[in-house]
Ligand code: ATP
């Protein structure tokens with residue numbers, strides 16, 4: 018099957034009165050959401066937006082943002098979702114790289130584009146007259162629905178093409194694993210401009226499931242929604258979960274809460290252990306912009322026995338570990354390679370990068386991991402961050418996880434530094450918790466008890482903040498630049 022009826026229209030036809038979305042103040046049914054989206058679509062058409070146009074969106078999480086994404090689908094335009102934390106330079110770079118014809122921006126963000134004529138604010142759009150245009154009755158699964166630039170953690174961001182089919186199969190793969198309960202309501206506190214957030218909005222319309230939206234993450238409010246039984250599933254990254262756990266104190270979530278979907282980066286073991294103690298149903302997941310969110314997730318019955326694993330591929334996706342061009346044996350580390358209908362068809366305007374990433378229908382993720390004898394995936398690190406010391410592979414994430422287990426450490430980053438004897442050695446950069454006093458010797462001692470000698474950082478620097486990108490991911494390749502400042506501080510102590 019290559020076409021499907023317009024999702025939101027069909028959903029409004031099937032379950033018109035069901036709640037589609039709530040932001041705590043406003044609630045809309047699927048009919049209301051559909052009518053609002055149709056009205057936006059006619060205004061967007063009035064602004065000159067046509068089928069095939071790339072339209073950038075720079076918006077904070079809001080009901081309107083979801084309506085406008087659907088409205089662009091109704092016109093056959095492609096939504097380029099931009100991260101609101103990007104600098105004007107980065108935003109402009111994405112507009113140039115993509116060839117976007119228009120930008121829809123929250124009123125407060127219009128000034129980020131330096132007077133670019135393509136920008137239409139949300140309130141200006143609301144004031145436009147509705148044009149009389151036909152709205153798409155069907156979606157083609159091979160067509161591009163959305164474009165998202167990767168976080169740029171390992172290099173220059175690339176525009177990932179996400180088709181209707183990618184979103185559809187991502188939603189289907191997720192529900193085949195997690196199931197769908199009548200009382201389900203998914204909390205979106207992650208940004209909608211990331212695939213983790215947008216995929217919740219896609220599931221909502223495909224499943225007919227209500228979603229709850231937070232404009233920005235609020236740990237206390239999220240806990241309250243869970244405690245009240247209003248939210249049954251939530252997507253988080255480790256830092257969010259950490260804050261919710263602290264906020265929760267000695268309390269426990271009710272049984273109505275059935276899934277804390279944890280992804281986006283490595284999951285620190287101590288956090289997983291605390292969640293286990295508190296009975297929080299954490300599902301670790303592995304995915305990326307290119308796989309339209311989850312591609313590997315730990316099924317419920319294994320969340321305790323396979324602690325630290327990201328699980329098995331979601332039906333019908335497949336997973337392989339490739340080492341030196343050949344399939345790796347269980348426990349042997351290699352590149353994580355995936356295949357499935359949720360995987361991107363490629364990068365926008367980047368035929369070479371696409372050819373390099375997708376070979377024989379398999380997508381090479383650039384991440385390193387291994388599978389155990391039962392096929393459970395363990396993600397080790399990014400290939401580009403791998404440190405080779407005296408011929409041994411050293412994974413920064415493993416050292417960071419050990420440092421993070423020290424009670425004084427708030428954040429940790431590890432990178433490889435040139436070394437005459439070993440080729441490379443790991444250096445660590447640590448931000449201590451407020452008032453904490455651990456010194457370099459103490460942390461090295463702590464590492465020695467938990468890591469092989471060649472993995473113990475040769476130096477540990479103390480810094481105020483670690484370099485992170487707009488997605489809040491650690492930029493390991495920039496850690497080196499912190500050395501002069503850290504040395505200056507150390508010499509002043
Ligand atoms: P870029 O591709 O531009 O460097 P990025 O890879 O950080 O940016 P995203 O698509 O947002 O952009 O992130 C996906 C990446 O996040 C994965 O490829 C992987 O490196 C990391 N990741 C996701 N889930 C996990 C996980 N469960 N464990 C470890 N790492 C993970």
Ligand code: MG
Pocket residue numbers: 167168305
């Ligand atoms: Mg990536």
